[in-house]
Amino acid sequence: MELINQTDKVTSRLTVANAKSGVGMDRAIAKKKLPPRRLATAVALVTIAALIGWYLFEQAGGRSLVIENSRVVISPVTEGLFEDFIPIRTRVTPRKTVFLDIIEGGQVEQRLVDDGAMVKAGDLIVVLNNTSLQLDVARNEALVTEQLNNMRTIELQLEQNRLQHKRNLVELDYQIKRLNRQVERYSNLDNAGVAARSQLEDARDELEYYNNLRRVTRESQATDARLQESQLEFLRTSGNQLKSGLAFAQKNLDGLNVRAPVDGKLSGLDVEVGQSIPRGGRLGQIDDPYRFKLRANIDEFYLGRVDLGQSAHFEKDGQQYETTISKIYPQVSNGQFEVDLLFIGDEPKGIRRGQTIQVRLTLGDSNSALLIPNGAFFQDTGGNWMFVVGADGSEAVKRNVRLGRRNSRYIEVLDGLELGEEVITSPYSSFKEMDRLHLTED
Numbered sequence: 001m002e003l004i005n006q007t008d009k010v011t012s013r014l015t016v017a018n019a020k021s022g023v024g025m026d027r028a029i030a031k032k033k034l035p036p037r038r039l040a041t042a043v044a045l046v047t048i049a050a051l052i053g054w055y056l057f058e059q060a061g062g063r064s065l066v067i068e069n070s071r072v073v074i075s076p077v078t079e080g081l082f083e084d085f086i087p088i089r090t091r092v093t094p095r096k097t098v099f100l101d102i103i104e105g106g107q108v109e110q111r112l113v114d115d116g117a118m119v120k121a122g123d124l125i126v127v128l129n130n131t132s133l134q135l136d137v138a139r140n141e142a143l144v145t146e147q148l149n150n151m152r153t154i155e156l157q158l159e160q161n162r163l164q165h166k167r168n169l170v171e172l173d174y175q176i177k178r179l180n181r182q183v184e185r186y187s188n189l190d191n192a193g194v195a196a197r198s199q200l201e202d203a204r205d206e207l208e209y210y211n212n213l214r215r216v217t218r219e220s221q222a223t224d225a226r227l228q229e230s231q232l233e234f235l236r237t238s239g240n241q242l243k244s245g246l247a248f249a250q251k252n253l254d255g256l257n258v259r260a261p262v263d264g265k266l267s268g269l270d271v272e273v274g275q276s277i278p279r280g281g282r283l284g285q286i287d288d289p290y291r292f293k294l295r296a297n298i299d300e301f302y303l304g305r306v307d308l309g310q311s312a313h314f315e316k317d318g319q320q321y322e323t324t325i326s327k328i329y330p331q332v333s334n335g336q337f338e339v340d341l342l343f344i345g346d347e348p349k350g351i352r353r354g355q356t357i358q359v360r361l362t363l364g365d366s367n368s369a370l371l372i373p374n375g376a377f378f379q380d381t382g383g384n385w386m387f388v389v390g391a392d393g394s395e396a397v398k399r400n401v402r403l404g405r406r407n408s409r410y411i412e413v414l415d416g417l418e419l420g421e422e423v424i425t426s427p428y429s430s431f432k433e434m435d436r437l438h439l440t441e442d
Helices: 002-021 036-060 131-192 197-254 377-381
Strands: 064-068 074-076 078-082 085-094 097-101 106-111 124-129 257-259 264-267 282-287 292-299 311-316 319-333 336-344 356-362 367-373 385-389 395-400 402-406 410-415 422-424 436-440
Touching: 078 410, 124 282, 131 197, 292 356, 377 385
Parallel strands: 064 436
Antiparallel strands: 074 422, 078 367, 085 292, 085 356, 097 282, 106 124, 124 257, 264 282, 292 336, 311 319, 311 356, 319 336, 367 410, 385 395, 385 422, 395 436, 402 410
């Protein structure tokens, strides 16, 4: 009990001491938190402020790059006459070419003409040997001859049958005529009471028999004539087909003797005696040595603007020559398509097969327009935008433009640029993602 009392006394003293010193008045105060709604509002305001700042930054300049003037080509926007043409490189080819293709192959037995020689129509060039083809043709000839003989035999039989019907009718007509006289004579005798009546009746019965036989023979002759006519027509058609097949086989055999189909210059003949030429193989070609045409490859970008009848010009030895597109090949290979151009008027003297000539193909009429030089920027932008240099020349800003026709020198400006402005026409590959260029001196 005394220990408890002493403890209570010590506790009372400490409480009084703390109260006098003020220690018991300090307390921990809990911090107040923002409500979730006010917190979300604050985050939204910060996001909107950030977006507004980004938009103002983009409007003020966007992505920019510092670049030296020497790295770009700056060209002015000018006004002038736009000539709608494209330069194309053409090659001289013969206007007419005939290929020497072999229907049936064979082994070269003789070569009578050298490559590059002038030949006349019908000249023998190469002789081929094809034993298998020769045996097939001989076998087909024998078969066709046998079938033709069979048809001739059938045709002869049909003709003999027709003649037999005619002979039968002649015999029947004779018997009927004889019996008519006999019946008439027996009738007179019977009336006179001289002849027996049985003879008259026998003569009448025989006459009726022959009349009936003649009627049946006539029907049989008509039926046989109709069938024979259709059969003969079929036989004639079959015979003509057999003859045509034989002629075709003979023509293939004659094709082993390769002859020049037209006059001209032989080229591409590269065969030697003993060489085997496969079926459908090409021995060479015969070109017209005096008349030529031009063939050109054009970028597929112009496929929709190239048409038959368009003209192309070039100059040679101080004289202008004009050509026109005569054929457009629809196949596109490696991004290009081919066209043929024929000369209008005289052809240039001295041109040779394989020679290249630079011509200007006119695509449309010439007219006055705003122009910028044709540069490599077009491949990077597609003509949809450009960097336009400011008046002080210190910066270039990206701007949407609308460009029209192009030739080798200029591009037609339709919208987005003004006369006198300057644009960058060099490649944009290193800064096409930028919106503004800061131009500096070297």
